[in-house]
Amino acid sequence: MQIVAGQEPPFGVRLTRRLARRTMTELNLRSGRSTETAAAPLKAAPARGSASAAATRAASGSDTAGEAIAGLRPTLIGLDRTELADRVRALDVPEKQVRMRVAQLWQAIYGRGARDFDAITTLSKGFRTALADHYSLARPQLTTAQVSSDGTRKWLLGLDAETAGVHGPEIETVYIPEESRGTLCVSSQVGCTLTCSFCHTGTQKLVRNLTAGEIVGQLMIARDELGEWPSPSDGRLITNMVLMGMGEPLYNFDNVAKALDIVADGEGLSLSKRRITLSTSGVVPLIERVGAEIGCMLAISLHAVRDEVRDELVPLNKKYPIAELMEACRTFPGLSNARRITFEYVMLKGVNDSLADAKELVRLLKGIPAKINLIPFNPWPGSPYDCSDWDQIEAFAEVVNRAGYASPVRTPRGRDIMAACGQLKSASQKMKASERRRLAQSSDTAAAETMA
Numbered sequence: 257m258q259i260v261a262g263q264e265p266p267f268g269v270r271l272t273r274r275l276a277r278r279t280m281t282e283l284n285l286r287s288g289r290s291t292e293t294a295a296a297p298l299k300a301a302p303a304r305g306s307a308s309a310a311a312t313r314a315a316s317g318s319d320t321a322g323e324a325i326a327g328l329r330p331t332l333i334g335l336d337r338t339e340l341a342d343r344v345r346a347l348d349v350p351e352k353q354v355r356m357r358v359a360q361l362w363q364a365i366y367g368r369g370a371r372d373f374d375a376i377t378t379l380s381k382g383f384r385t386a387l388a389d390h391y392s393l394a395r396p397q398l399t400t401a402q403v404s405s406d407g408t409r410k411w412l413l414g415l416d417a418e419t420a421g422v423h424g425p426e427i428e429t430v431y432i433p434e435e436s437r438g439t440l441c442v443s444s445q446v447g448c449t450l451t452c453s454f455c456h457t458g459t460q461k462l463v464r465n466l467t468a469g470e471i472v473g474q475l476m477i478a479r480d481e482l483g484e485w486p487s488p489s490d491g492r493l494i495t496n497m498v499l500m501g502m503g504e505p506l507y508n509f510d511n512v513a514k515a516l517d518i519v520a521d522g523e524g525l526s527l528s529k530r531r532i533t534l535s536t537s538g539v540v541p542l543i544e545r546v547g548a549e550i551g552c553m554l555a556i557s558l559h560a561v562r563d564e565v566r567d568e569l570v571p572l573n574k575k576y577p578i579a580e581l582m583e584a585c586r587t588f589p590g591l592s593n594a595r596r597i598t599f600e601y602v603m604l605k606g607v608n609d610s611l612a613d614a615k616e617l618v619r620l621l622k623g624i625p626a627k628i629n630l631i632p633f634n635p636w637p638g639s640p641y642d643c644s645d646w647d648q649i650e651a652f653a654e655v656v657n658r659a660g661y662a663s664p665v666r667t668p669r670g671r672d673i674m675a676a677c678g679q680l681k682s683a684s685q686k687m688k689a690s691e692r693r694r695l696a697q698s699s700d701t702a703a704a705e706t707m708a
């Protein structure tokens with residue numbers, strides 16, 4: 257498939273949600289096939305009622321990642337080994353075989369990127385049929401792919417709706433190829449509860465948290481699209497992953513932690529936690545758990561060195577001011593010179609870019625093993641700021657460099673397809689109050705607290 261820079265792919269007039277879902281799950285087509293192929297006659301989706309008692313049993317124990325929606329078979333993507341073992345047992349596999357079947361499935365799903373059970377020839381025909389009768393290996397639905405003139409790719413992904421017949425929400429995932437590495441920027445929520453004044457996502461209310469399967473699914477789709485299966489050990493295109501897409505990952509802590517465990521598993525997707533960076537706007541009470549429980553790298557969206565300014569830019573600062581944030585960084589588990597915290601600082605003309613600000617930044621970070629990322633502000637339609645002048649960014653960087661910090665200025669990537677930092681925003685609408693209440697009851701307390 258040839259995709260022209262900055263344009264929609266040729267199959268393109270975005271596939272409708274329904275067609276896209278049926279196309280992918282039933283015909284197992286990859287994006288990029290012609291419109292004719294995608295529009296070929298489709299088999300009817302299996303009715304939910306046709307599931308056997310075993311499948312019902314199996315599905316009922318699932319989290320949202322594995323729930324059957326609108327008559328579709330629940331996907332196994334996003335399940336950890338324990339959950340996978342439960343699903344295998346529910347298909348009446350003898351207990352002494354469960355471990356081996358889980359290992360085979362794990363390798364096939366997360367290591368080789370299997371898209372249907374028939375392709376998993378390490379399993380017996382009978383077991384493959386039983387799996388296919390009850391489950392799927394569906395990922396989120398790829399609805400649009402764009403390529404920037406600089407090679408950055410942006411994928412728009414449709415998620416399952418919570419209610420049959422309703423369009424599901426959409427998220428964006430971005431791939432940034434560089435000379436020595438390739439970074440996948442994934443979303444953790446649809447929209448965001450926080451309202452940082454310089455961020456496009458911040459203008460979109462929270463629609464919902466992503467499930468672990470939807471977070472892992474973003475990496476799997478990127479691997480599908482880049483043809484990167486089985487998980488290569490050398491010469492990978494996707495070498496790093498950052499949680500810097502839509503949403504605040506710490507307000508979806510449990511699903512993010514589970515997803516990253518799956519992503520880092522050495523027998524599957526095998527992307528080391530050292531190569532995964534979680535970026536937070538500063539949810540202080542949960543920062544310690546990132547180090548202690550997840551073990552990935554940490555980035556802090558600092559953006560200002562005085563509370564009056566940060567209160568404006570990152571309103572969460574009113575709840576967790578700079579001094580508390582810095583203290584959480586100082587005591588971050590596992591912090592060392594080899595494992596530094598990245599501080600992100602968006603350069604806003606006349607707002608936070610003075611040399612006095614640069615000096616204060618150096619003072620604030622004293623004693624913290626840190627890297628500083630200066631990000632030229634990426635504008636979006638209606639955004640209230642201008643990017644700092646280049647000379648000013650250089651002068652700011654100079655102060656920081658002289659103090660001994662590496663402070664690369666992050667080159668904006670994919671601006672022409674609105675894929676740069678902080679430009680992501682989907683057209684998804686906020687969920688109804690009743691749905692939000694349901695989510696608040698079931699998700700972690702931190703998320704519930706912000707949605708109240």
Ligand code: SAH
Pocket residue numbers: 454455456499500501502503504505535536537556557600602631632633634635636677678679
């Ligand atoms: N919610 C998390 C992660 C997503 S935002 C967080 O805030 O850290 C990822 C990064 O993009 C953050 O550093 C964010 O501050 C930055 N960003 C947001 N809008 C931006 C914009 N318009 N230009 C440049 N960077 C932006």
Ligand code: SF4
Pocket residue numbers: 448449450451452455456457458459501502503504537557
């Ligand atoms: Fe949310 Fe991060 Fe954007 Fe702030 S910068 S609104 S926390 S996504």
